[in-house]
Amino acid sequence: KIPNEEGKAMMSFRRLARAGATTWRRGVSTGRAWQVYLSGEIHSSWREEIAAGIAAKELPVVLTSPNVSHEDSDDCGAIILGDEAKRPNYDNKGARLNLIRTKTLITEADVVVVRFGEKYRQWNAAFDAGYATALGKCLITLHPPSLGHPLKEVNAGAHAVCDDPKQVVDILDYTITGALPEPRDADFVPMQERMGPGNPNP
Numbered sequence: 001k002i003p004n005e006e007g008k009a010m011m012s013f014r015r016l017a018r019a020g021a022t023t024w025r026r027g028v029s030t031g032r033a034w035q036v037y038l039s040g041e042i043h044s045s046w047r048e049e050i051a052a053g054i055a056a057k058e059l060p061v062v063l064t065s066p067n068v069s070h071e072d073s074d075d076c077g078a079i080i081l082g083d084e085a086k087r088p089n090y091d092n093k094g095a096r097l098n099l100i101r102t103k104t105l106i107t108e109a110d111v112v113v114v115r116f117g118e119k120y121r122q123w124n125a126a127f128d129a130g131y132a133t134a135l136g137k138c139l140i141t142l143h144p145p146s147l148g149h150p151l152k153e154v155n156a157g158a159h160a161v162c163d164d165p166k167q168v169v170d171i172l173d174y175t176i177t178g179a180l181p182e183p184r185d186a187d188f189v190p191m192q193e194r195m196g197p198g199n200p201n202p
Contacts, residue, residue, distance in 0.1 A: 034061045034176060037105050037132075040115030040125040042068040046142065046165045050113070053169030059176055064105045066098065066124075073098050106132055111175075113168055116143035116151060126154060133157045140168055 038047050047065060054061045067073045077084075077093025084090040106112055112132035114125050132139050139158045142165065143151060155161045162168050170181045 032060065034059075034111065034172070035105075035109045036061050036063050036111045036113060036172065037109035038063055038065040038113050038115070039102075039106075039128040039132075040113075040142070041117035041120060041122050042070060043119065044117060046115050049165040050168050053166060054172065057169065057173050059169075059172055061172060061176070064109070066102050066105075102128065103131075106137065107135060109137055111138045111140060111172070113140045113142060114154075116141065116147055118144055118146065129154050129157070140171060142168060 038050065040046075047063070047068070051063055054063070067076075074091070074094055076097050077095070078090050080097065081093050084093060106128060109132070112128065114129045114132070116122050116125055129139060129141065140160045140162060141151065141155050141158045142162045145163050148155065148161075160167075160171055162171070173179050173181075
């Protein structure tokens with residue numbers, strides 16, 4: 001890192017330049033609506049947080065998701081197609097109906113965000129992540145740092161691993177407009193500046 005006054009002045013200049021570029025880029029988009037599928041746990045407000053962030057930045061993003069009503073996704077098959085006495089048959093009917101929505105929306109998505117929470121085991125979310133990867137979709141995982149080890153193989157297939165919904169919004173913003181937020185680390189210095197003049201690997 002650059003500890004001297006010259007380095008601090010350089011960082012201030014870069015922040016001003018970045019702010020100006022961000023203002024200009026805000027008016028530039030890729031000329032398309034981005035389809036973003038939000039998969040995973042349904043017991044917290046992470047989807048609403050992402051939606052609010054996208055709205056605040058006025059990004060051209062259409063959000064989709066599975067049916068987030070646990071009860072409806074369980075009961076849909078029996079309600080529409082007829083009841084079943086045994087649980088496996090009951091679940092199978094519902095699962096197949098839910099797959100119509102899931103497969104269609106993941107196939108149409110440009111980006112798939114998969115959220116894993118600490119309280120429940122999201123087998124469906126892991127399946128969605130694998131399905132999206134098999135289709136060649138851009139995958140973003142979102143989970144607390146404590147789940148990094150058990151999800152290491154899933155994360156290895158992701159384009160980004162986030163622990164905060166705001167990071168997902170910032171990634172979408174950068175992808176669509178090229179705009180960057182303030183660095184997450186307050187003392188951040190770009191690698192090229194850390195290495196100094198004569199950097200052998202620019």
